[in-house]
Amino acid sequence: MRTAQSQQKSFTDRQHRPLEFATGDHVNLKVSPMKGAVCFGAMGKLAPWFIGPFEITGCVGVVPYRLTLLLHLSGIHNVFNIFMLQKCRSDVVPVIDWEPLKVHEDAFYIEQLVRILNRKEQVIRIKVIHLVKVHWGHHNVDEAS
Structure with a gap:
């Protein structure tokens, strides 16, 4: 023991x-x-x-x-x-620039479509799925979904 x-x-x-x-x-x-x-x-x-x-x-x-x-x-x-x-691992404290969001009293905000970046059709067996890549407001182009 x-x-x-x-x-x-x-x-x-x-x-x-x-x-x-x-x-x-x-x-x-x-x-x-x-x-x-x-x-x-x-x-x-x-x-x-x-x-x-x-x-x-x-x-x-x-x-x-x-x-x-x-x-x-x-x-x-x-x-x-x-x-x-x-x-904290970094020597410099990160400073994030952000635009103030218009947040409602219910603590939600509305995402707005900026532009459509890409359209594509994907065929899976007999189905055709339409894929659209969208750039949303308050996000970078890299974060498009």
Whole structure:
């Protein structure tokens, strides 16, 4: 029994790396996806494991850190355990330019057709399927479907 415990401890000691963050560092926050709940933009298998990056504003103790959260996450307490944080991999925090969407009160918006890029007919046995590649508004041409 002691041999097994010592082997497990030595394995844990090799795998363990000390985490430490300073004020001003950028980290990603680990979120646990819930089945059937849309918490952070996606649901089920496509739910994100980490969201962020967020800036650390201070250390509350040895383990908890205080983060600067976005406005839509204002209902969440801003102090997190060190094990829920992951160091942000990039040196530069990505800045995303986006046009504001016209979002209705029901939290949906209407996609608008910009242009039709390609038309094609696919024959499967005796059926003919018409395929149309469409460029939608608020998306790049690469994201056409």
